[in-house]
Amino acid sequence: MSTLTDVNNKNTSPTNLQQSDANKDNASSKESQQSNNNASNKVVLTLEEIQKILPHRYPFALVDRIIEYVPGKLAVGIKNVTFNEPYFQGHFPGRPIMPGVMIVEAMAQVGGIVLTQLPDQMDGNLFVFAGIDNVRFRRPVVPGDQLVMKTELLSIKRRRFGKMQAQAFVDNQLVTGGELMFSLVD
Numbered sequence: 001m002s003t004l005t006d007v008n009n010k011n012t013s014p015t016n017l018q019q020s021d022a023n024k025d026n027a028s029s030k031e032s033q034q035s036n037n038n039a040s041n042k043v044v045l046t047l048e049e050i051q052k053i054l055p056h057r058y059p060f061a062l063v064d065r066i067i068e069y070v071p072g073k074l075a076v077g078i079k080n081v082t083f084n085e086p087y088f089q090g091h092f093p094g095r096p097i098m099p100g101v102m103i104v105e106a107m108a109q110v111g112g113i114v115l116t117q118l119p120d121q122m123d124g125n126l127f128v129f130a131g132i133d134n135v136r137f138r139r140p141v142v143p144g145d146q147l148v149m150k151t152e153l154l155s156i157k158r159r160r161f162g163k164m165q166a167q168a169f170v171d172n173q174l175v176t177g178g179e180l181m182f183s184l185v186d
Contacts (some may be wrong), residue, residue: 150164
């Protein structure tokens with residue numbers, strides 16, 4: 001199996017990724033917390049602009065705005081979690097908790113902003129989920145929370161497969177994190 005080529009010229013072997021996970025988590029948490037502190041005033045992409053980029057629509061559009069963006073490298077997005085989300089009707093009555101798979105999907109949509117805006121990306125192509133690794137859920141997300149999601153492109157292979165580091169925060173606390181893999185569909 002060939003390894004992914006790192007877009008930032010870092011070694012992406014599984015051993016090196018595992019060894020540096022703790023350092024990445026700490027550094028990324030601090031960076032994201034700093035981003036979160038400025039999140040309320042900064043809008044880089046509005047909902048209307050996001051809808052021009054991503055194909056997702058209600059009830060599956062899970063990104064309200066992008067507050068930080070470096071084309072082809074990283075994005076930070078916001079999801080304002082409300083009681084009106086359709087999944088809260090059954091997850092769980094009397095104690096609504098955002099399903100973990102919806103948090104992962106929201107992070108993937110922020111990642112989609114990064115992938116679809118690669119400088120050499122061809123128009124009309126779509127990136128879809130290819131897998132997830134090392135995803136951990138650390139605390140529940142409930143109505144009234146503001147989910148701040150950061151995705152950073154780690155590597156891309158043959159312009160068809162991407163790997164990202166993704167994290168989600170509520171009140172500057174890490175709620176979910178892991179690696180997301182994507183594949184290009186022509």
